[in-house]
Amino acid sequence: MCHRRRSSGNVSTVLVAAALIVVALACVPHVLAQTPRASAPPSGASPSEPGRSSSKLDKAAASSAQAMAKYRASLEPVEAMYERELARQTELAEIRQELYERGTLSASDVQQGRRALVKAQKDVDDIRRQRLEVDRMMVEMRMIEVGKQRPLARGGYEETPGLVRFNGPAPWSLAEDVPKLQRFFQARFGRSLPISAHGQTPLHDRMGFDHRNALDVALDPSSSDGRAFMEYLRSSGIPFIAAWGAIPGAASGAHIHVGQPSPRLVGRR
């Protein structure tokens, strides 16, 4: 009995594709071995000790900002490399699936490929999240700097390019007021308030900022949602500072900080 045979053209296509996969898979450990690792987030100046002079604090703040900018720059090539790896794994997944359907590749090889694709996606998501967190921290630093250079009188409101701030007179408490803000936002926009930092975060801690009674909301203050939220804060007398466009060429990092600007930590509780 004679079996139907593939045409020689199909066979060579399959062989070429299989060879490509073998070569591509063999390259993976090599590529990963070369992965430049982003260094750990900078630890800003250590939390200020009581009695430290303000000029020392200024120097510490400047060096924190420089360290953060350097750390952000170190993430960029890693992010680009992870994106290339994700594109490659996506392409390989399609080839594997095709070969599996033709009976050339085993189900376990396809499964292994899927795991590689999931990992590549996770690497991209993780590093993007890390960069966004750094971008927000750089915006926070700008807020703190403006607050120090041009303190706002109680009840004062100011709008300058890329910055809106209000020194609301109402007492503000993270514990008591956040649910009120969440209810307002949910009722107005039909979705949850996008909170990016609720109180102190490890990165605020690391940078030596007291964020214990502050809330960061990941809304672009120049958007209509951001505007509506700020109007609500202002009408409620709640202090806030909102900034965007602090990082040249990057839109990310824009957010609204609710509460007084974070002072630098003086000692720890």
Ligand SMILES: [Zn+2]
């Ligand atoms: Zn904040």
